[in-house]
Amino acid sequence: MNGPPLERNPDQAELVRLLEALLFASDRPLSVERIREVLDDEVSVKEIRLACGVLRAEYDRLDRAFELTEVAGGFQFRTRAEYGPLVARLRQTAPLRLSKAALESLSIVAYKQPVLRAELERLRGVDCGGVIKALLERGLVRILGRENLPGRPLTYGTTRHFLEVFELKSLDDLPSLEEISLADRLERIETGQAGLFDAQPGPAPRPKEPDPGEDEEPDETDLLND
Amino acid sequence: MEEAPVQVKLPVFEGPLDLLLHLIHKNEVDIYDIPVHTITQQYLEYLDLMKALNIEVAGEFLVMAATLIQIKSKMLLPAQESDQEEEDPRMELALPLLEYLRFKEAAQWLEGRPWLERDVFSRGENDDVAPQGQEERPLFNLSLFDLIDAFREVMDRAAQIQEMTVPLETVSLNDRIAELMDLFRTEVNLRFTELFDPRSGLSAVIVTFLAILELARLGFIQIFQEAAFSPIRLASRPEAFVVAEDPGEPDLAAPLGEPL
Numbered sequence: 282m283n284g285p286p287l288e289r290n291p292d293q294a295e296l297v298r299l300l301e302a303l304l305f306a307s308d309r310p311l312s313v314e315r316i317r318e319v320l321d322d323e324v325s326v327k328e329i330r331l332a333c334g335v336l337r338a339e340y341d342r343l344d345r346a347f348e349l350t351e352v353a354g355g356f357q358f359r360t361r362a363e364y365g366p367l368v369a370r371l372r373q374t375a376p377l378r379l380s381k382a383a384l385e386s387l388s389i390v391a392y393k394q395p396v397l398r399a400e401l402e403r404l405r406g407v408d409c410g411g412v413i414k415a416l417l418e419r420g421l422v423r424i425l426g427r428e429n430l431p432g433r434p435l436t437y438g439t440t441r442h443f444l445e446v447f448e449l450k451s452l453d454d455l456p457s458l459e460e461i462s463l464a465d466r467l468e469r470i471e472t473g474q475a476g477l478f479d480a481q482p483g484p485a486p487r488p489k490e491p492d493p494g495e496d497e498e499p500d501e502t503d504l505l506n507d
Numbered sequence: 508m509e510e511a512p513v514q515v516k517l518p519v520f521e522g523p524l525d526l527l528l529h530l531i532h533k534n535e536v537d538i539y540d541i542p543v544h545t546i547t548q549q550y551l552e553y554l555d556l557m558k559a560l561n562i563e564v565a566g567e568f569l570v571m572a573a574t575l576i577q578i579k580s581k582m583l584l585p586a587q588e589s590d591q592e593e594e595d596p597r598m599e600l601a602l603p604l605l606e607y608l609r610f611k612e613a614a615q616w617l618e619g620r621p622w623l624e625r626d627v628f629s630r631g632e633n634d635d636v637a638p639q640g641q642e643e644r645p646l647f648n649l650s651l652f653d654l655i656d657a658f659r660e661v662m663d664r665a666a667q668i669q670e671m672t673v674p675l676e677t678v679s680l681n682d683r684i685a686e687l688m689d690l691f692r693t694e695v696n697l698r699f700t701e702l703f704d705p706r707s708g709l710s711a712v713i714v715t716f717l718a719i720l721e722l723a724r725l726g727f728i729q730i731f732q733e734a735a736f737s738p739i740r741l742a743s744r745p746e747a748f749v750v751a752e753d754p755g756e757p758d759l760a761a762p763l764g765e766p767l
Contacts, residue, residue: 373700376622384614406525448627
């Protein structure tokens with residue numbers, strides 16, 4: 282494994298080790314695109330995804346305290362939730378906490394983006410200025426742009442950091458509101474638009490730079506057309 | 508022993524929708540079949556209670572009260588004879604409630620996810636978004652309030668740790684400044700929060716904060732932020748150290764007074 286930087290056409294076992302090295306050394310989710318770049322484009326996206334799957338399975342089999350997760354369009358080693366309280370002791374920063382109001386607003390932004398503050402307030406029935414500010418500060422929500430309405434109000438959407446925090450591969454990873462809700466309550470709602478984003482098994486992630494302020498596509502999340 | 512004050516427990520509702528959901532739940536009624544009379548009455552009673560307790564009733568609550576009364580009055584009107592099927596006026600209430608409920612449930616779903624930096628952790632401290640190209644350091648205008656905010660975070664953490672031991676030796680400001688000087692001689696760049704050990708007690712935290720301010724004032728370090736809301740960092744200014752090193756230890760002691 283010493284030798285020259287990269288051998289041509291590494292076999293799969295070696296590719297898995299290369300990935301392991303990159304993922305181990307990275308503190309941010311690594312996208313397949315980025316991995317490919319680092320590997321001088323010698324390996325196809327498909328091979329990398331496959332190798333990631335192998336690596337994940339190997340760690341699962343070993344039953345270690347951390348696992349390879351697919352998150353925010355990339356892969357990242359994360360500790361298992363049962364060791365959260367332990368690792369939290371090690372951390373200097375206070376664990377993330379969000380108020381009920383913040384979580385509600387965040388879920389509305391996630392599902393309805395790009396969303397106006399006015400819409401948020403209509404849905405929640407209360408002023409949301411403070412909550413939006415808090416979510417912006419935590420980097421979970423960002424300003425997407427301005428709506429062509431009187432006063433050119435700002436529209437909001439979720440950030441890449443949002444995906445990272447809630448361990449989502451992409452926005453498509455959010456279950457539909459119907460899936461979340463109690464079935465008996467929802468049977469009666471006639472939106473006729475259920476299941477717009479049923480889980481898709483491992484779509485190739487969009488090429489994304491590990492850049493926190495980056496665009497996600499806030500689309501097809503609008504389940505609640507009035 | 509103090510006398511225990513009389514406690515009034517009043518659930519706090521985020522807004523009128525929250526309150527309505529609570530009443531609907533309490534009365535075990537169907538959202539599609541809201542007994543408007545009962546709910547309106549209870550809703551208004553709740554508002555009265557809030558007023559009686561001197562709780563400011565937000566405008567939204569009053570708007571909802573008006574809506575409820577309006578719906579109630581619509582219900583009293585005889586159904587008009589027309590071809591069109593008259594829509595149940597209560598839908599005006601039910602639909603927003605259902606929509607709100609869905610997002611409440613979505614919020615619960617998010618709550619149940621394995622949160623990064625709460626339940627699961629990646630390698631390295633995650634609040635520290637590694638700045639790319641560190642040489643070119645865009646200085647962000649950091650206000651005193653940002654610094655105080657950061658300090659308050661540290662204080663909060665210090666307050667969370669309940670230690671029963673009373674530390675007998677307190678660190679003097681001068682000692683702490685000297686310690687930090689030593690540190691910055693080798694470390695070029697540190698996170699603000701790194702310098703604090705909440706376990707060392709409140710006074711040590713305060714002394715550290717003062718020491719940081721003093722070092723910044725004397726020009727040994729620079730306090731900066733890469734971007735809005737990114738962690739506050741401290742960078743040493745090696746040139747200052749060189750000057751100060753010349754005549755031996757800098758004479759910091761004089762203006763700084765005695766240990767806290």
